[in-house]
Amino acid sequence: MTGPLHTFLSLKGTASRREWWTVAAFCGVLHVTLLVLGFATGLIYLAVSAWQNWLLLALQNVVLGLLLAPVSIRRLRDRRMSPWWYAVLPAWALAAPHVLRMADDADRLVLGNAIQIAGMLLGLFVMVQLALLPSKAAPEAGLTDAAAPGA
Numbered sequence: 001m002t003g004p005l006h007t008f009l010s011l012k013g014t015a016s017r018r019e020w021w022t023v024a025a026f027c028g029v030l031h032v033t034l035l036v037l038g039f040a041t042g043l044i045y046l047a048v049s050a051w052q053n054w055l056l057l058a059l060q061n062v063v064l065g066l067l068l069a070p071v072s073i074r075r076l077r078d079r080r081m082s083p084w085w086y087a088v089l090p091a092w093a094l095a096a097p098h099v100l101r102m103a104d105d106a107d108r109l110v111l112g113n114a115i116q117i118a119g120m121l122l123g124l125f126v127m128v129q130l131a132l133l134p135s136k137a138a139p140e141a142g143l144t145d146a147a148a149p150g151a
Contacts, residue, residue, distance in 0.1 A: 008070065014078035015071045020130055023071040027064045034060060065090055072130055079129050080136045088126055092119045 008023070038056075073083040096119050103112035 011070055011073055015074035020071050020075045027067050075130050078135045085126055
């Protein structure tokens with residue numbers, strides 16, 4: 001399999017900021033289109049109960065996260081970071097509601113606020129790595145830090 005779709009779905013190699021932003025912009029347009037279609041057709045209004053709204057948003061976030069996953073993994077590799085950093089965002093999205101509920105049940109509002117701030121900072125760190133920082137040059141072939149000239 002070759003061509004743009006193969007490149008889009010590939011987990012091998014690296015991705016530039018430009019490539020990441022192209023996919024992110026597509027996902028953003030898709031997100032807005034789904035919201036507009038949902039409001040225009042009345043599907044959003046039909047989902048009035050809290051669990052249905054939550055389910056629709058969760059499904060949309062899973063789809064967008066899966067679309068961004070290959071290019072984000074390659075982008076993190078381009079930054080010479082572990083691709084596992086991409087797992088931080090969905091792991092936080094799954095764990096945070098439960099952890100915050102436990103903090104609220106224990107009347108630990110300061111702890112709950114600290115957890116929310118930590119999650120936002122962690123997400124911001126990953127997003128800055130993906131979207132803003134330039135590529136890190138790959139180390140020269142065969143040279144380790146100890147064997148590099150001037151080390």
